[in-house]
Amino acid sequence: MAEGTKIFFLSPGPKYNLEHVFSNRCEMLSRDFHGTVLTAGPKSQRVRYGRIDIHCIAENKPRSLKSTLGFLVLGFRYLYRARKHGKPYDLFITYDPLKTGLLGAILCRIFDVKLVTEVNGDYTDDTIYMDIDNPIKRRLKKFSMVNVERYVLKRADGIKVLYDDQVESFKPFPRNPFIARFQDFVDANRFVNLGENKIVLIAGYPFWVKGVDVLIEAFKIVSPNYPEWKLKILGHYPNQEFLEQYIQGHPKIFHHPPVDPDFMPEHIGSCGIFVLASRTEAMGRVLLESMAAGKPRIGARVGGIPTVIEDGEDGLLFEKASSVDLAEKLELLMGDSSLRKKLGEKARDRYLREFQPDYYFDLLSRFYKECLKEKKVDES
Secondary structure, three states, X not given: OOXXXXXXXXXXXXXXXXXXXXXXXXXXXXXXXXEEEEEEEOOOEEEEEOOEEEEEEEOOOOOOHHHHHHHHHHHHHHHHHHHHOOOOOOEEEEXXXXXXXXXXXXXXXXXXXXXXXXXXXOOOOHHHHOOOOOHHHXXXXXXXXXXXXXXXXXXXXXXXXXXXXXXXXXXXXXXXXXXXXXXXXXXXXXXXXXXXXXEEEEEOOOOOOOOHHHHHHHHHHHHHHOOOOEEEEEOOOOOHHHHHHHHOOOOOEEEEOOOOHHHHHHHHHHOOEEEEOOOOOOOOHHHHHHXXXXXXXXXXXXXXXXXXXXXXXXXXXXXXXXXXXXXXXXXXXXXXXXXXXXXXXXXXXXXXXXXXXHHXXXXXXXXXXXXXXXXXXXXX
């Protein structure tokens, strides 16, 4: 087999289970590509899946300076050795246009490699920074992230977005990059319908970004009419006192600690309704997982959520940050088991039709190949 296109993928940590995160993805990528993934996790590891080598550096503290420097040094070493031995990388791919994107832009400039960046959030949205208490730090954080994103996007040869207009505010792009919109890789085939418990489930963090307060308020509105239903808040919430201030001892609302990804199919597969109440969201992988499990879903009408929920067809949408509107959608589903069943079945059908891993990798392969094409010079 010819080696084909050689890629380098820079993926931030921490990654706790390399096999869960990378094995299926790399095996499928190996159909058309070979190369290296550089990531970080709790311990140093080197593994290989298909034709992709995974190099995981030790990162004791998430998003630490140590891992950033490690990415830069190792990235330089990989690209230098590849060029020295006459087998340079064709594409350098970054998970985001922020830290990994900046490192990628620097290394691609040095080694003349094409840069591709994924955009997995809306970093211009003030909601992203709501959990930073200090207003000066909040403004500085947004200023730095938006300007790093602008710098990276203007140097990219390819940009993958999750919804239309996600990078519109950064145009024009001087390099005329190839831009494609399609979902992230989510292998949700382990998610199946395990029956229905009368539980409304939300999974994720941070508190404000995921709209947990909006869902709590909405659930309190409808709970007296549906006493058999409970609200489960699943995720990492280090400030339990803050969370409890919003729950206010409500007997039907409880917090479940975060779980290993291997246990998520059980939680999603057994819930009655899945909700993603985010104030900002590029897509939400949990919406694909709950789709695969055949669950009725409610999502905020924001960002990329409407690309994976067709309102009234395979789920319901509510207006961003409106607990009243969300309460109406909850009441609609809580009181109608046939509607829950219908929306869940339609969601499952759509997952099988549009979001299978094979379909994703066909799109990804075409995207990478388009990014490699030489741009035509406008001679007019």
